[in-house]
Amino acid sequence: MSLKRLTQLGVPVGIVFIVVMLVIPLPAVVLDLLIAMNITGALLILLTAMFVVRPLDFASFPAILLVMTLFRLALNVSATRLVLTDGYAGKVIDTFGHFVVGGSLIVGLIIFAILLVIQFVVITNGAGRVAEVGARFTLDAMPGKQMAIDADLNSGLIDEDQARKRRSEVHAEADFYGAMDGASKFVKGDAIAAIIITLVNLVGGFAVGMVQRGLSPSESVTTYSLLSVGDGLVSQIPALLLSVATGLVVTRSAGDSDMGSDIIRQITANQLPMRIAGFAGMALCLIPGLPKIPFLLAGGALLLLSARVQDEPDTAVDPAEAAALMPAVERPDQLAEDIQVDPLGLELSADIIDLVDPQSGGDLLERVKALRRKVATELGVVLPLVRTRDNLDLPSRTYVIKLFDIEVARGEAPANTVLAIGDFLGSLPGEPTQEPVFGLEAKWIPSELRHQAELSGATVVDRSAVITTHLAEIVTRHAARLLGREDVRMLTDVVKRSHPNVVEELTPVHLSLGEVQRVLQTLLDEEISIRNLVRIYEALSLRAQTTKDLDALVDAARQALGPAVVAPHVQDGVVHVISFDPQFEQRMLESMRPGEQGSVIVLDPVSLQAVVGGLAQLLVEAENRNIRPVLVCAPQLRAAVRRLVRPAIERLHVLSYAELTGTAQVRSAGVVTGDRAMEGVR
Structure with a gap:
């Protein structure tokens, strides 16, 4: 049989054997062997827990803990059966009952109680609490980690295989800490079971010795009660080792090496604490009555170690390694990578990161991908990857859109709500707000009222759509910068x-x-x-x-x-235009002057103010009639007029007469002179 096949069958067969031990008596010799295996296995597990670099490197620990706990309980049952039936349970238990505790029942019970307190009160409770907190925080951090992986994937920092590997590690970490939270309950239950089993064995052994065997109380205690205490001590030693291993695993943080190396390196990294501790230990010799040699040895050892630690930096570091490390710190390309600025970023507060968690139904990342495709199709621009991340400094339910690491827009997306847009929202409970793109009156309402809001005539938009629409508006407005x-x-x-x-x-x-x-x-x-x-x-x-x-x-x-420029402004086959009075247009042509940013119109401030005011008046009147007009002028004037109009009226587009060629129908929405605006033909 191959080694792989043996490893596959070994654990199942071992578990079946443990179950058999609960019902079938074992010879004392076999029990001695199994007890030795139990203690040795517990020691191996403890050392393995100390030498792992990451907790996930020992991911099978919860299952091993359950199997070892079941194995130890099976040994308790087998030992109890031999003690009560034969008055003898092997050399190991007999040695612990007589030699280790000096043949004294009181001493044995005290040692047993102390071990139990150490395991149950100190180690098990602490490890259980750490496992519970670790599981809770790991599960809470999962959406943020998933979002970071998706953001790195979208930005091209990692490929699909790396993202899949990192996702599996995140899930494995959550499963591990969840399993450790449950496994810690096994350790606590094992400690309680040890108390009950030992008490039952004491009472049962004493009763069997006096009632069935006719022994005197002292003989019954010597024969049965000491063996029961020995059995309890034998079981408590591996139980204590496993409890310590559990505490080490759940309190182990990820490092670069095993726990022992990390502890020694971190404790000896600074010589000042070691010197202070050494002098303090030696100073204790001055207290009358205390032995001087132990404190002198302990304090002197710390002082010698601190001197060695001080000298180590000069000799321990290899010059070749130091030379290799120095350029890595100061390499210009690494510094350049650190100062790179993401062109487009989206940051979410901690309470709304569910929007990017597919397991919670979040589809924001998919919508952002669709937005990039839409912008490429409509504007012809390939947007940079949107770097999406969480920001713990943001207020709750807030998202921020950044361009080149500068905030350009901010909005809210409360959890478990949808945005209802309309004029008749008074009957719906929720928080009044404004739609972030068009400034329409809206209200954040509970998600369960979505159908009711739609029946009342409101337009209902989910949170992901609100953020995506806001992002699309920002991208369109700043496409030139991107x-x-x-x-x-x-x-x-x-x-x-x-x-x-x-x-x-x-x-x-x-x-x-x-x-x-x-x-x-x-x-x-x-x-x-x-x-x-x-x-x-x-x-x-x-x-x-x-x-x-x-x-x-x-x-x-x-x-x-050609027509592609005019097409967005055509309404029902008609282009509504605002134009200049011919005489005033000729005046503007004569006043054009070249500038650093292009040609500009140089007129007196009164005329310029009249032009802008007249255009604004005609635009408002047209919009009140549900008309979106454009401003037309001579081709030579178009660029200069746009520079004049845009700062005051950004939504008014400027076209030239040449660009209207081939349009189905042109209808005037007004004429502007240098001092007033005249309404055109409706």
């Missing part, structure tokens, strides 16, 4: 695979990659999709032959996109 130079290179390489001539004519012949990036960022800033890069690059390659002015290049790209 488009980096490497992203432009990647997009250009994609175009080059299918249209190599277009890219070769554009860059680096006429425009550098940085100049192309500025054009694409400006288009995104004007909320224009750059998905059709082939048309954009074709227009840029032609326009760049005559000028590299950013406004001219952007207008060339916009005209190449």
